[in-house]
Amino acid sequence: MAVTDKNVQAALATNRFGLGARPGELREAADDPRGWLAAQLGGGPPIALDGAGSLTSGSEALAGFFKLRALRQAMRQEEQAGMGRAYAAPGDGKPKDDVVASIAGYTRPIYLAEVAARTTTAVRSTAPLLERLVWFWSNHFTVSAAKVAVAPVAGAFEREAIRPHVLGRFGDMLQAVVHHPAMILYLDNARSFGADSRRGRRAGGGLNENLGRELLELHTVGVDAGYTQRDVTTFAQALTGWTINPGRRKPTGVGEFWYVGAVHEPGSKTVMGRTYPDTGEGQAEAILRDLAGHPATARHVAGKLARHFVADDPPAGAVDRLARRFLDTGGDLREVTAELVSLDAAWDPALRKMKSPNEFVVSALRGLDAPQVEPRIVVASLDSMGQRPFFAPSPAGWPDTVAAWAGPDGVYKRIEWSVAVGEKAGPKLHRADGLARSMLGGLADDGLMTALSRAESGAQAVAMLLSSPQFQRR
Amino acid sequence: MPTRRQILGSMAALPLMGLAFPQVSWATRARGDARFAFVVLRGALDGLAAVPAYGDGDFVRHRGPASDRLTLDDTFGLNPALPHLHEMYGKHEALVLHAVATPYRQRSHFSGQDVLESGLSSEIGTRDGWLGRALPRNAAGVRAMALGEAVPLVLRGGPGVSSWAPMRENVLDDDTLHRIEALYGDDQLLSRSLAAALNTGQIAREGGLDENGPALSGPRERFLGLMTAAGRFLAAPDGPRIAVIDIGGWDTHNQQAGRLKRQLAILDDGLAALRDNLGAAWGQTAVLLATEFGRTAAINGTGGTDHGTGAAAFLAGGAVAGGRVIADWPGLADGQLFEARDLRPTTDLRAVAKGVLRDHLNLARADLDRTVFPDSAAVRPMDGLIRG
Known part of the structure; x- marks a missing residue:
């Protein structure tokens, strides 16, 4: 096959199955794009980075939450019994509000540490397929911080119940999920x-x-x-x-x-x-x-995997093969993922899917080699695009269709974010064509390269590259 | 008076890209300048908590006396967290529907919402929504607006649909936008979305919406912000005439009294914000508030309710012939419940929507029966929902 073909395949490997190429990643993938993915499946489960050393276990986080909640309940009862008036006096003594504030104050640093760890892990990962699997399964088994009691444990749930099992057995993940306090609460x-x-x-x-x-x-x-x-x-x-x-x-x-x-x-x-x-x-x-182990589970899971990685309406044959592999291997997710990566339908050069906001932001940070991740900015960015981390709208999780992510407001917010990032990263940019090649490789066609070469500034070139269909889709 | 059942525009199949159904036209002279908003209550609102049937002897057995209700009539009351809705009811600007349901009879939120939004008789074959298919094919500009980042299913499939949520930062210069528009030349979906977003931004600025506003992070702030924006958009002279607003948080399996009190107050204040921001256009507005299904008649083991069937819905607005409860009440005795647990549905929600679309937006019966709500000829549009 022609060399360009490999370049397109490498770009598909890093975008469709990964989280967008980091500088140099396309070169690593280009020799053998499918092998590059297969190699990621060969190791142990992916480890979450904990840069600040501040991650809390789910049970620890919940124990603290229960303590605060019990305090609040005790105060409410006192108030109802008429004993709370002294507290409710105006001025500095409003302990009820303090406790409410302290629940938010208690949860917020835990939440931000989880966002920082999750995002940093994804931005730095050299096995991005595994991070995609973590996100996929954590969305399949959604718990949402939209429920107040879940907020301190939503990140821990992903680390403790999902992450260790993405290359293990579906049944083990299922047991871990249902035994996890986050799911029981949610x-x-x-x-x-x-x-x-x-x-x-x-x-x-x-x-x-x-x-x-x-x-x-x-x-x-x-x-x-x-x-x-x-x-x-x-x-x-x-x-x-x-x-x-x-x-x-x-x-x-x-x-x-x-x-x-x-x-x-x-x-x-x-x-x-x-x-x-x-x-x-x-x-x-x-x-x-x-x-x-139920055949209906195999089909359900296979359909969702194919919809996530291949197309909104994946070919029936692709779903069949994944379902069969699932049943034949007793739900061995390493094998099922390997089958997914080997599907011809998954290598169609047409970019049928739209990156989720989380995939979009992380792939931009990877492509631009962002030195550090500020969790508050990640939360605000993703919130504006409609995907606040760990805040899925319902137990069904985030939607996984093009229509859900390519709405007018969503598209506009991504462009806005791209422009803001361009203003930061643009001035340091030497050559827009080099950046486009290192991020998109064979997907950066002549039309895009010409448009980027005519940009009036580095900032504008970065904004255009991040906004381009080739980068927005996968 | 324009005739109500005009068919304007061809009903010949016009298979625009990806559309499962042909599209319909509105009358060229729509009644006045009618506005319609659809508030989707996601998660299954407990109709018996929102609209207690205190006059039904079995209600007390399931739910207790509902003594602090706002009175609607001899049978029904309103949850005390809904004072604005009650006031509208008193002014004949709101009506309450009870024991309503879509054709869906299972208990999955997600399939239930698909049926609520697609307008089909089951969740099979869902791809676009009844309100999207009700949009006029021949109008220019933004006709309909989803408040939120995404366009929900109910509005998909229509022309001139946009979405809007706050927190736009307004940093984009025209030159950069033009260049990005050019990059989207071959990508129909992205180019259409961007064009709609730019159009929307224009209307938002003209309507005085603060694009630099803070993030609306809490559920209350978010919903009030979106309802305010919906009111401004619908009031704008060249703005959209249809709006869809989502509000979740109704899935009250647990300790529901306090949760529903907070949640209903958010809904009620949002409805008032919509009215206040519509200004004079409130008189030409109908707002339908509906949920995917109701909840169990009895309280469950954790002070909440599980997924049920028959639900309550509301129709508000200056154009509504309000001040009454519409319910073919099935009763709450054990033998009267659906599958021995849920309020039995006796009114098809499609009849309500069809009545509003026919009498308020002037859609033709044939379009409603075939295109907007496919295969629904047997479901007659409900008469008299809109002021004559």
């Missing part, structure tokens, strides 16, 4: 009690079916798999008792996953035609194991 399982459990019979309380439903619909078999409302309810019953230790009765392991048999709905449960004896915590684990 989908309201912490206080879902069986009506016939020991506590349910004594003190009332009942089911919350949110987690059970979304596990079926979003995380495993998918909405069309033929499950019924009864399956949802029964699965939710099996999940009763899967909660988080709030620290009231058990002082160790506060903020960690906690199975409480006293609230577990007793009895065997039938979900999607299979009956599971009551083994306590093991009951829902067994259901999750079967769901992870």
Whole structure:
């Protein structure tokens, strides 16, 4: 094949499967673009950088949050009992507001440290395919900081439940996700009690079916798999008792996953035609194991992967192959990803997808070799483009279609951001054509190169390059 | 008076790029200068909390007495967090619909929203939205505006659709923009989006919207900002006449009383902001507020409600024949519930939307039956929603 062909393929490898080329990366990929990706799959799971050494484990972050929340509740009760008036006096003593402020003040540095770690890891990564997988799976298993209690643990969730498993088994990731306090909080399982459990019979309380439903619909078999409302309810019953230790009765392991048999709905449960004896915590684990290996799950996951990496409406053959590989390997995600990278459909030179705002911003920072990442600016930038980090709008996660990201306001905001970045990076730019080649390689066609060569300044050239369809799409 | 059922423009299939359905035309002389806004309540608003049926004996059994309601009539009240809506109701500028639903009968938010927005009878084949298909094919400029960064499904597929959210920084010079427009020459999607965005920016400036405004980070600030912007856009003389605004946060599985109180207050204040910023144009406006489905009749084990079926919806605006609750009330006794758990839907939400589109925006019945809401001839547009 011609040399240009390899240059286009290398650019596809770095843009479609990676996070945009860092300086020199295209040269590394050009010899063997598919091999460059395959090599990334050969190692261990990707490690998150923690430059500032300030990342907090999920349970630690939650323990602190619970403490603050308990303080706030205690104050509210005092106030209601008429004892809070002294506090509520005008002037400096407004402890209730202080506590509210301190919850935000407590969460914010944890959140910003997570954004910094995630973004820096992606900007510096030499295995960007793995970072893309982290983002893909963390979106598949969305938890969102839009829920206040989740905000301190959303970043930890990605590091603890997703990242270690992106080259492992889907079933292991699924178990880690559902055992993680962030998911239990996000989908309201912490206080879902069986009506016939020991506590349910004594003190009332009942089911919350949110987690059970979304596990079926979003995380495993998918909405069309033929499950019924009864399956949802029964699965939710099996999940009763899967909660988080709030620290009231058990002082160790506060903020960690906690199975409480006293609230577990007793009895065997039938979900999607299979009956599971009551083994306590093991009951829902067994259901999750079967769901992870279900053919409908294979198809659901394969369809989402193909939609993310190939096209909004991926060819059926591509989805079939991924689903088959998933089933043949017992959900081995290293193998499934290798199959994805080997699909001919994935190497079509037509740029069918639009980068998400997160992919766009990180690929610009990589291409320009940005020396450091300021998390507050990353948050503000992505917020303006409609993708505030860790703030997905619903349990279904961020959308993954061209239409969702190429709307008028979104396109405009990306151009604005490109212009602002151009003003910073442009003056230092020696040659726009060199930058275009190092970022886009074979995708930088004559039309783009000519337009860049006519730019009136380095700043304008950078703005044009970042705004160009070749850089916006992948 | 213009006739209501004119068919203007050809109904011959005009398969514009990627459109599943032919497009419709508005009457050349639309009624006055009608405005329409659609507020999508994402996450399934609990209709029985927003509009308690306190006069139904079984309501108390499921929900308690609802004693601090705002009264609508002998059967229905309004959540006390909705005072502006109640005031509009009192002035006959708002009406309440209850036990409504789209044709969707499962309980997935995402499929449910697809049906709510696509206007199809199921989620299969979703690609564009009923409001997008209701836009006039032959108009120039921005006809419809999504408030937010993206264009939601309901508006997709229409010509002249733009989106707008605050935090534009206004740093772009014309020369750079022209050069980028040229780069987009071969990319239809990006060039169309950019053109719409530039057009929108112009209207926003004329409407006095502060492009340099701060980030609207909290959900309350964001929604009020978007409703304010929607009012200004719709009021602008050459602005869009259709607006879509999203508000999430209704998925109250947990401790819902306090959450809904806050959330409904945001909605209510946003509606007032829309009215206030529309100014005189409020008199020509209809606002439909609807959600993908309702929630369970009973409270669940965690002080919240799980996904249900029949829901409440609202129609507000100076053009609305308000001051009443429209409900073919199915009752809340055990035998009356849908699948023994949810409020049974008795009114098709499409009938409401079709009534508004026909009587307010002058769409023809044939277009509504076939194109805007495909295969819906059996669903009659609801009469009398708009002031005659």
